[in-house]
Amino acid sequence: MSNPSPRKGIHPVEPGASAQPIASSSLDDPRLYINRDMSFLEFERRVMEEAMDESTPLLERVKFLSILGSNLDEFDMVRVSAVKRLVENEVAELDAGVPPSVLLDRVWETLRLLMVEARKHLNEKIIPALAAAGIWLLNYSDLSLPERSAVEAYFTETVLPLLTPMAFDSRRPFVQTSNLSLSLAVLVRDGQGEERFAQLEVPQTIPQFVPVRVRKGRAGNVQKADQSYLLLEQVISANLNAVFQDMEIVQVYPFRVTRDAEIYVREAEASDLLDRIQHEVSRRKFGSVNRLGVASEMPEHMVDLLINNLKAIRGDMYRAIHPLALSRFIELSKIERPDLLDPPLQPRIPAALAGSNDIFASIRKNDILLHHPYDSFQPVLDFIQKSATDPDVLAIKITLYRVGREPPIVDALIDASRSGKKVTAVVELKARFDEESNIKWARALEDAGVHVVYGIAGLKVHCKIALVVRREAGMFRRYVHIGTGNYNPAIAKVYTDLGLLSCEANLGVDVTDLFNYFTGYSGQTSFRKLLVGPMTLRGGISAMIRRETDRGDSGRLIFKMNALLDEDMIRLLYQASQAGVKVDLIVRGVCALRPGVPGISENIRVRSIVGRFLEHGRIYYFGNGGREEIYIGSADLRSRNLNRRVEVICPIQDELLKIRLRDEILGTLLADNVKARFLMSDGSYQRATRSQSEPAISCQQALLL
DSSP states (O other), rough: OOOOOSSSOOOOOOOOOOOOOOOOSOOHHHHHHHHHHHHHHHHHHHHHHHHHHTTTTTHHHHHHHHHHHHHHHHHHHIIIHHHHHHHTTTTTOOTBBOOHHHHHHHHHHHHHHHHHHHHIIIIIIHHHHHHHTTTOOGGGGOOOOHHHHHHHHHIIIIIIIOOOOESSSSSSSOOOTTTEEEEEEEEEEOOOOEEEEEEEEOOOSSSSSEOOOTTTTTTOOOSSSSEEEEEEHHHHHGGGGTTTTTOEEEEEEEEEEEEEOOOOOGGGGOOSSHHEEEEEEEETOOOEEEEEEETOOOHHHHHHHHHHHHHGGGGGEEOOOSSSSSSGGHHHTSSSOOSSSSOOOBBBOOOTTTTTTTTHHHHHHSEEEEEEETOOOOOHHHHHHHEEEEEEEEEEEESSSSOOSOHHHHHHHHHHHHOEEEEEEEEEESSTHHHHHHHHHHHHHHHTTTTOOOTTBEEOOOOOOEEEEEETTTTTEEEEEEESSOOOOOOOOOOOEEEEOOOOOHHHHHHHHHHHHHHHHOOOOOOOOOEEEEHHHHHHHHHHHHHHHGGGGGGGGEEEEBBBBBHHHHHHHHHHHHOOOOOEESSSBBBBBBOTTTTTSSTEEEEOOOOEEHHHHEEEEOOGSOOOOOESOOOOSSHHHHEEEEEEEOOOOHHHHIIIIIIIHHHHHHHHHSEEEOTTTOOEEOOOOTTSSSOOOOHHHHHHO
């Protein structure tokens, strides 16, 4: 086979010149490695660019802004917390040559600029565009008296019962505001003229955008409106007299707190991991304050009161124009306006499964590769659900990392267990921000008789594998699913992921051995086909990179992943480039490697693709002198994946599936000249460019066809 090439008519894009190349003779030079946190914030800038792209449907732009807000919240809760701890503990550890104190200042300044730019774009571009499309975000002052009466009735019936004012005075202590909650700081005056402070948390359990029935054709700032909304905090602010009766409302301003949300569990000391994690999750709401956002016009005396009582640092406070919580706009992006959204997704059923009611017979004929969301996730559900009801299936084993709110996979496992099948579920309780959901489903599975395993001490189980043991013609056959994404059908509609359905004997034995490692005392250190972290993954990938390096300029590497951070892997890629190997890296998010450095990484190109779907699948292509090897799996090339997680990457053995991965999938990704951005050696990204004669190629759009 030839090296990867794009589809017929699709040509790869050459990156632009890198800015300020770094000359270095040592691969240990910290200047050759981009700081992970600054790289992440560069990714968030690419997300924001999608919100600013006028070719993107309007409500999808709103969605990208909400994703940006949510991502920055999570970054603040996790990464800023980590850097702060390094500074507080006076740790001198350097990340890409940057001291923690310097890094914290850089991160905070970049965060501020992103937040300012995002809110400015929302207010100056998005909201006027929504109004032009008939979607109005109103101010309370825009409403007529009849409209106000309707909103007041909604407040009295729906909102008021959920409000709990928290006074702060000599008799009542300051009540700590929970993580990510939007609150109102209220100053009231009693009948004796004394001013008092209180806070009020905006309920998160009801819609944040309150619909308003605007009378058509009325005069004023708002003309005929198809859909009109008020933000919930405006409704509350305008009706505070019902909360603080017989008090004069002097001032009211919103504020928002982001806290340290990392969970700290020493597994060796936790006799009951589930209970310990549940306890830590409950504490997450009131971790130390990382960021305090206040309305731009909030007076200093009120800011001082919040800083002092929240035990915040003034340098972590920022003033922002309305609104404070961008993440809530995901709600607005889901309103019924198909004309302002991407066309509905129409996933395909692979030809190997079309028209067949026997998924096991289809898998026996050939391995089946699924590329979600272009291929439907239904075959994966069918695989588990039919295994649950098939009388010849004796056992089902599966790893569960993030399954979602109403997981059909869990329902199928419960049904299988209740029907007498042997069911084992390895549930990862430490899946960040999904801990509560996973605890809930783990208990439901246990109640149904499923053998639930909570991973392995010291390791996070991140691999996506399922094993079905079936009795066929007097023998047992093992069927496997090995994927790059979670067993969550909702996520499978918006993440690009890959999955392999197979009954190849060696894969079946490997997956069996891995489940024995989870549930027993197996000392398994080698596998027939799979590369498994932390046992064989690092060594296997390293050996294959070195093999390409030995081939010099006839070597070829193409890696697609979410993140590239492991310095040992980056050094191997630098060495491959120095030997003349052509290296293409498709890294969606964080990338610490600097491409285009003379004498170091001149043969490496790094691109990021941000579009309608979140690029999540991992693919590792090795040219191998024409005897190509291609792997898919759950692991990125970061130290945590290689050293501290159980990961699986699986070789694709069917030649036709290799061609599909090489030409249709990788080839199309490499040909993108619409959504691709190239990483420059200075850590910035530049959009792909094309000549006027070149067709515009958006890889995700092309793969939908």
